[in-house]
């Protein structure tokens with residue numbers, strides 16, 4: 001008999017490439033509805049359509065995911081691991097559909113069942129596993145690594161409850177739990193096979209084997225399991241799909257049966273509750289050290305799990321860890337994963353038997369560290385006794401690293417006592433603490449800031465002495481934002497207009513937006529540009545009308561400040577300006593005022609009293625101004641609750657004016673500033689963070705800079721500046737502050753804002769009084785400019801056309817070349 005043809009080898013059963021026409025997509029969506037969800041199309045609810053559509057898109061992603069994974073494995077290229085406590089992802093469906101170029105056919109497929117793709121996309125919950133800029137940057141970086149062909153894996157924590165939901169009740173912030181996982185998460189795949197034990201506490205023993213050097217062995221008292229959940233991250237045009245691996249904590253023994261059987265039903269679950277607590281909630285602190293034991297547990301938990309995973313993968317493909325740094329780059333996103341430095345040393349020395357010096361060489365060559373803030377209250381430091389109790393072996397390692405560094409600094413560089421205590425990993429000043437910034441710095445071959453100014457300030461302030469010791473180590477990597485989410489997806493109107501005008505090249509290379517620059521002088525183009533903006537403003541006005549029942553005029557200036565609420569970001573300055581403007585409109589109704597809508601949104605850390613007062617004030621001021629017939633439609637103030645990524649996607653394209661008004665020297669970079677300008681908003685801002693580089697790119701005639709510069713702020717602070725004399729000689733400011741402190745905006749509780757105002761009189765730490773007048777004048781010049789729509793829109797076009805450089809693709813290419821030596825065009 002001839003060989004039977006029925007049985008094919010396994011390799012030949014790879015599925016056919018999927019078709020992306022509307023017919024196929026419609027059929028597959030119904031198939032998913034039927035067989036994965038168990039619903040007939042007629043019975044399907046909106047959420048069922050979301051799920052079915054997601055599953056169809058997901059199948060396509062998986063095909064690309066496998067192909068990418070196989071290609072990277074086969075190439076043996078260096079991999080990049082991005083360790084971040086936060087990934088502020090937002091919704092994924094629109095991003096995936098856009099990057100796979102499926103928007104049109106899926107839209108059409110759903111239309112056949114009378115289902116609207118936009119509506120379906122809006123049902124997806126936001127994945128809010130981050131607080132603000134740092135977490136959103138990590139999400140942009142993940143997308144850009146996939147889009148630029150960098151083989152990157154993100155490692156973080158799978159929080160059950162992400163960033164809290166904010167409601168405003170009687171003007172004040174109320175925090176409610178966020179529950180993004182309640183309906184399940186179709187984007188994640190649990191990988192039980194990638195589980196690791198993570199230890200805490202216990203003792204360190206010295207093991208002496210004959211003829212060998214003594215070895216330290218850590219015997220943890222507690223162990224929990226880290227279980228991996230993988231989410232595919234699709235790059236532009238689906239050419240590469242990377243993985244975001246988030247760790248979830250579980251007890252090794254889910255239930256203590258002995259306790260249960262003896263009737264202690266609660267006690268039986270104690271272990272499991274304690275373990276799961278590690279990944280239950282995101283700490284809602286932005287640029288602020290949380291300081292509790294659970295936070296340190298979170299940090300060690302995800303660092304240790306990620307390192308075990310990295311080492312396991314490396315040893316699966318290589319003979320030893322000798323070449324770890326050639327094949328692996330690990331980026332520490334701020335100091336949150338900095339304990340990784342000590343943990344990798346432990347793994348190399350105690351587990352894999354490396355001598356100390358060799359292990360240190362490998363460790364340093366492997367890590368890079370990004371600093372995101374110089375604010376003293378945000379710099380992480382842990383009390384030694386807590387650290388020692390939780391991580392006894394890592395503590396010993398930190399002492400040893402410290403001793404080496406100090407020896408080197410005093411022997412080679414002749415550092416004196418003050419310099420030594422500045423670089424020491426142990427802060428002896430405030431009840432002995434481990435300084436995580438110093439640990440991350442010495443354990444990395446490259447340390448970077450996130451804007452040019454921030455990087456210079458790092459060298460001059462927090463890391464002055466370490467910079468002296470390692471003058472080559474600090475470099476700059478200015479932040480960026482992904483143009484897929486922050487232009488193409490959030491602003492289809494502008495994307496369409498630009499495509500018609502300059503062709504589609506900018507979709508693949510965002511710096512080609514520069515081709516649109518000459519169109520600033522083209523009246524017909526400016527008109528279309530303005531029409532897109534107006535439509536985006538009308539869309540935001542609809543959202544605000546639905547949520548808050550406030551009516552806005554889309555022809556007014558939309559003046560927007562959205563970001564975390566923080567004293568240094570100076571929402572207070574913006575509110576004071578609104579009050580001063582209100583007073584002026586009432587005092588001079590005969591003048592021709594430019595109608596203005598001031599929009600605020602943002603969350604305050606629950607324990608940050610001043611920030612919560614600022615939210616309360618914004619709402620109190622809004623209530624009074626919006627109900628005063630004397631200002632008619634000349635001024636409106638709106639606080640939009642629950643700012644998140646999805647709301648930002650509606651807000652960014654709808655701004656005429658972007659408020660970036662931090663006290664100079666304190667905003668490390670900012671990324672909202674970039675999103676606004678990319679979408680054609682003009683910026684009013686201080687010379688702070690990336691505003692400085694935005695000025696260089698868009699040109700000084702297209703950005704509105706005011707106020708003290710970073711060195712002037714520092715100087716005033718040294719001189720013990722206070723606001724009193726400025727307030728006394730500035731009637732506009734004085735009247736606004738009097739109104740606040742006499743309870744005009746809070747008649748039910750007139751003393752509510754006493755502290756807020758008296759702080760301005762007594763020290764004005766954030767330079768609100770110092771900058772008020774310059775801010776006011778700049779705002780009034782913008783009022784005039786807005787009346788000349790030709791001039792305004794021309795500047796707006798220049799902003800969009802010149803913002804291409806602020807793409808996270810550019811940031812990632814710089815990291816890949818200068819820090820990781822990985823990715824396309826690598827130098828290994």
Ligand code: CRA
Nearest residue numbers: 133134372373450667668669670671
């Ligand atoms: N709060 C900075 O303050 C910066 C982002 C991302 C921040 C922002 O100016 O744009 O990082 N810092 O680099 C931070 O989180 C821990 O420090 C932020 O998001």
